[in-house]
Amino acid sequence: MLRNLSWNYIGRILVAGATYLSAPFLISIYGIEAYGLIALSMVMFVILVGLDFGITQTVNRYIAGAMGAVNSRDESAKLI
Numbered sequence: 001m002l003r004n005l006s007w008n009y010i011g012r013i014l015v016a017g018a019t020y021l022s023a024p025f026l027i028s029i030y031g032i033e034a035y036g037l038i039a040l041s042m043v044m045f046v047i048l049v050g051l052d053f054g055i056t057q058t059v060n061r062y063i064a065g066a067m068g069a070v071n072s073r074d075e076s077a078k079l080i
Helices: 002-030 032-050 055-068 072-079
Strands: none
Touching: 002 032, 002 055
16 A cells, blocks of 8 residues: 555656646747646646545545455445
8 A cells, every 4th residue: 555655646746747847848839828828727627636625545545455355346346
């Protein structure tokens, strides 16, 4: 489970880092006005993703726990 959590955090760090590192390149390619629209759409996406109230992380944790159980198929079926 610790491995799953660490990969989850590494993935979040990579996405955030790629976002910050790609901003100057996108501004140079698209210009300031178009980048503003792209950034606004990204902000809206992040807000909407944040509205899941942690359900995604709970599902990941539950699946990781079910994979360690003997009846992982039954636990996965209950989740679905």
